[in-house]
Amino acid sequence: MPSLPRYRRTLLLPWLLLIGIGVFAAEPRPFDARYHLEVDGWPHATIEHRLSRDGTQWLSDMRADITLAQGREHSRFLADETVRSLHYTSGYSLLGVGKRYALDREALARLPDRQAALFELSRRATAAQCAAPCRLRYLDHRGRETLVEYRLLSRTALSLPAGEFEAVRVEVTEPDEPDRRLRFSFHPGVPGLMLAMEYHRDGKRRSRLSLTELDLPPR
Template sequence: MPSSCRYLLGAFALLLLIADGVQAAEPTPFSARYHLEVAGWPDAVITHRLSRQAGQWQSEMRADINIASGLERGRFRLGDRGLVALHYASRYQLLGFGRSYELKADELARFPDRQTALVALSQRATQACPGTCRLHYVDHRGRPKVVEYRLLARETLPLRIGEVEALQVEVREPDHPDRRLEIAFHSRVPGLLLAMSYHRDGTRRSRLTLIDMDLTELAQSGDPR
């Protein structure tokens, strides 16, 4: 699987942060489907699901196109100081060849995996930082990385499902100033993406667009968005 497609599928290597000190609100279970466009590749559908299982939470993303597929799954719990990553697994296949990765709790003790971090980033995006907002994480192989992020705006996005209030966030890699992600998070549901685009060398290389979503708990409260 090419790096740009794998990059987006896995919450996409830039969507990661330090969990220490984050006072996390209770997550909301959801499921969502997206249309993924990657330059030079067939379009694909991405599914993303956040579910609760026996007091723990699991974030899972998967994609499948004719010649490639990918899956990432991260489990975490809510601790006194924020989200605590417990386990991470991923696998990718291209033309019948693939790789699998796994990170256990002891390997995630310092920094979280990127599925756990996807939920935490959307919670932390509105918090002020002393200077540059800098986030640390481990990639799919457990290697430490760092990114920088900033909140661009709060605005209402016109989507296929209707108008939804979004948090627009920009994320960059300090070592690669030519690369950036523009992410629209749901303002009330941590970790739920509404849209995302990946830019490199001044050109948009990939775009993710929400097709539909299921927010059962919010719908029962009388507010579907």
């Protein structure tokens, strides 16, 4: 990927996250979601996120399209008591220059990719079984192990373009970057479904993600 300041890369990829030990898991459900992303200094963007089922496996596909940049991630994983990643691919382009990455089952044997981790984080947040700070690990798009911390925030009601929701909230930080925080709002009954996200740096909000459309098939 072309060189960008670290916080710019984080804003273009708001789905990067983490995983930990297993918890009581909510039943996965397929969904199609669309978001509006506002980023300081960048054109606004649309992000699409789809979770679908393929037999006993789950597929998570997320893509972003901005005037200057495009990105996509695709993850295949099992979702039992814990999430087990099977395969991960991603690709990004900026001003016509891009790169692709892939992680196979062998690379993902010990830790999950970040798409599968996002799914599991929402289940852990809903279960509320961790006292802050919780320390978790995952593999980034290049297969590098990353350590982050998260803490659970109080639930809140959100009024979004897609409707009215109760939200389970989580704040995520990296130990060496305490001034940079990602605050996620998840749907309490649909694992992996983000309702909103905010990125804060130096005490100021730098970006915001909001759910604008949701297709949630009946059980």
